Amino acid sequence: EAQVTQNPRYLITVTGKKLTVTCSQNMNHEYMSWYRQDPGLGLRQIYYSMNVEVTDKGDVPEGYKVSRKEKRNFPLILESPSPNQTSLYFCASRSLTGQAKNIQYFGAGTRLSVL
């Protein structure tokens, strides 16, 4: 089954404690992305990657890091989380070629609370 898997689904942490949210896709998609969703603000892009070892900033990259060492994985790293990073996070992927290009698939979401 084609899917985007992110873990954990729920996470409560404290300010300053480094954390990583993992994202994996099994569709051989070139493009992967991280969004945060906050009430009234829609989906804002944090970082994206066009392929292995190629990453770029989205609209709200401050306080986040990513890496793309393998095509299937795109972890989101918060080196020193702060309360304003409390949000619902979605990973997404899509193909950049072929008939189904640009159809974006989302993971199930990670709800993060930073105390």
Next chain:
Amino acid sequence: GENVEQHPSTLSVQEGDSAVIKCTYSDSASNYFPWYKQELGKRPQLIIDIRSNVGEKKDQRIAVTLNKTAKHFSLHITETQPEDSAVYFCAAGTDSWGKLQFGAGTQVVVTP
């Protein structure tokens, strides 16, 4: 960069009536316009999309129209049902570029 505005932010309709959500975009290079539906507690899922070489696309009770000159596109849901209640997001981007810019979302409530 691209900026997408979406209206209204909330929409309440009676079951059986139609619902219309409108979006405008700023970048004339955008040529791909998807719509996503997000049910409560779930992930966004693509429901319909349109490319700039097409003015209208329909899939059963949902349709999307695009006006490239005016830089706006709309989602139309006919004969609404309670299961249409969700948050709907429009987005704009280009076929080959990475960024897909989302609107702020419309909360649609269909009352029986």
